[in-house]
Amino acid sequence: MLKSTAAALVLATILPASAFAECVEVTQGNITVSAAWSRATIGTERPAVFYVTIRNDGGSDERLVGIETPVADMPMLHESVMENGAARMSHVDQIVIAPIDAVSLEPGGYHGMLMDLQTELVEGTTFPVTLLFEKSGPVTIDTAVLPLRAREAACEEAL
């Protein structure tokens, strides 16, 4: 989901400057990963989410085949789908990023599900997530913990 510059400016006025210090973008080979975020959690009973944007500047498909993070023992790739009018999540083995294209893990679509959470996620902090790509290998990005009800990244995606 592309955000307008105007929306970004509005966010800039209501978010502390520290949030933008974490707007990192990591490029490795043909892959650029950006706008990684999650939501604060209450305790560790329920899984946390992981959202990010992945751009593929290469000439062939790239595949995200898994994620790893020290904050969760069982991170998985999920997809939210509507089935008979009800939202449901299913596990996916891989997420394909077509050549010269981008895919966003975002609310209502693909997302990381950080199961077996080892630590509460506190708003304003960051934690690393390593994305495992079939061709480009592991890419680690700092993930910003946004408020409990955040609906989108506080950072511009590198699209």
Ligand SMILES: [Cu+2]
């Ligand atoms: Cu899920």
